[in-house]
Amino acid sequence: MLRKTFCEMSFLAGLSIFFPTVGCSKLESSIAKKLSLPLTLAKINDHNTIIDIGNSYLDKNPDENNQEHLIDKLLVSSNGGLISKTTDSLTLENLILKKIETDFKNGETIVINGWVLSKTEARQCALFSLTQAKN
């Protein structure tokens, strides 16, 4: 893939840094893009696999089939605090990585399409799949 997909996805996520957000919807859109990059999976998987994982997650969890809901879940840090939507990309990336690590430590995992994933990265895939559907 994988390098190509990783670069594409990084680019999509990176775009949000350079285009300042004006209204709430733009902020939502920006944070969605930043959050929807499951870094480890993007390194080892192609674009379509991540979308498939995301869709399967949403099939299993229909109550989460909502961009705002997923963003709210992802913006809870590993220590339970809330992460600001205006957090810069690098900090956000590190906070999400920490959250994924904590998921694995606490057994907050889920098997989606055979992948053993942290719930956080599964939600990232779901968000990615929703944002791709909108594009």
Next chain:
Amino acid sequence: MHIDARYLDDHTNIEGDICIVGSGAAGISFALEWINTPYKVILLEGGGFEYDNQVQNLYAGKNTGQRYYPLRSSRLHYFGGTTNHWAGMCSPYDPIDFKKRDWVPHSGWPITRLDLDPFYARANKVLELGPYRYDIEYLKEVRPNKETLPLDEGVVWNKMWQFSPPTRFNKKYRDDIVNAKNIHLYTYANLTNIIANDSINSIDKLELKNHANKTHNVKAKHYVLACGAIQNARMLLASNKQANKGLGNQNDLVGRYFMEHLEVISAQMFLKKPFAMDLYGFDPKSWTTPRAEIGLTEEIQEKHQILNGTISFTPMALTKSQKPMIDVWTSDDPLESEKKLYENFEDYDKIDRSVKNPYETNVFELFTRMEQAPNPNSRITLDSEKDELGVQRAKLHWDLTELDKHSMRKIYEIFGEAVGKSGIGRVKMYDFLWKANNSEMLKTLGGGWHHMGTTKMHDDPKQGVVDANCKIHGLSNLFIAGSGCCSTAGAPNPTLNLVALSLRLSDHLKTLMRNN
């Protein structure tokens, strides 16, 4: 001393102190212990020193239940037995394998790992292995500058394997046996009936036949069945003229609890960056170099109520055209099946190892080697069809349980979590593990040609066929040597264990003989 039973006068009466039936790993290991003792030991082999199609045909049988290899080709019927083509993978059973586990019905041996340790050490020598060390420190001494996977040691551990050359008992020990004055090896001497005394509490004699239409009898003080788990059960069940359910079968246990190791490619591991997995791979320079697999700790097995098993790693590049073993070993002819098996590993030979270490990569296929839960419905019975010597053929009903499937899936969930936690990558299970329900088992699941159980060890005659000394309950002088005595299958291949059990039985019988 060697005697070909085809050339003896018909109805020859053979007498000795000990009679061992079967000259495979269990029988020969036992016999070697008696060389130069004051006892006359009769060692019976149904075949000769070479593969013989007519003799091999005596092993043909029927299969029902979970798909399995043809019975005719799943053992070898000549001097040396299945060691004539075994692969040589050896590791002792883990302490947990011997324990009574509340979550594993019918588990628990009347002996412990500590009881077997001295015999494992002796078995290591018989099988030409290295020192009796199966710790990861030893592996790192043998393969320095190589790293283990950086995973949580509270969850997983590195189970070490040693590799026999592999010892072909036919070549290695034939002269020792034949030249021993007190060991009387009879080839072409097939056991066809075990005859008890009138009270059916001890064995009086054995009846032997061969394709030369000769019938002979053997009388000894003690008898040891060492024909393999299927054949031992078959012969006890088929010896039913005096006891209609068969000998030693007063509690309907003979043939039950047939166990195999569940072996199947199960998942893939994707690493973020290449990792040199040499400690987990075969050493191209030497077959006998030890290597490791990943197991789950006792605590984790107990916490998740699962069976014991291990995971091995093969770079995807080496497995891309490999078929499941159950799809390869399909011929009734063991030589043909073996040939196809080697052809299945051709990818290994095509890799140019001088250019790049194939074990330093980032995608690996994961292979399961797991114990089967003891299950009374997984069993050997007698078929109505008889073989050429008049003995009813064996019928195997291989039956798996939900615990088997649940455990295999859980092993990969736990391993996947450990890999995720370490941050090195992710694990993806193959469809059969996560899609199907617990009662559905994969059609491509195979075994390791490891026949275990059928004469399960337990102190209570209502729960096992043999006692802790491998003596059949209710029969004072009939013993079982080999993997048939296993109460549980353990995670590792059975050869080291069955040789250890055989050596332990030998010591026990020496004590008995001395005391008598």
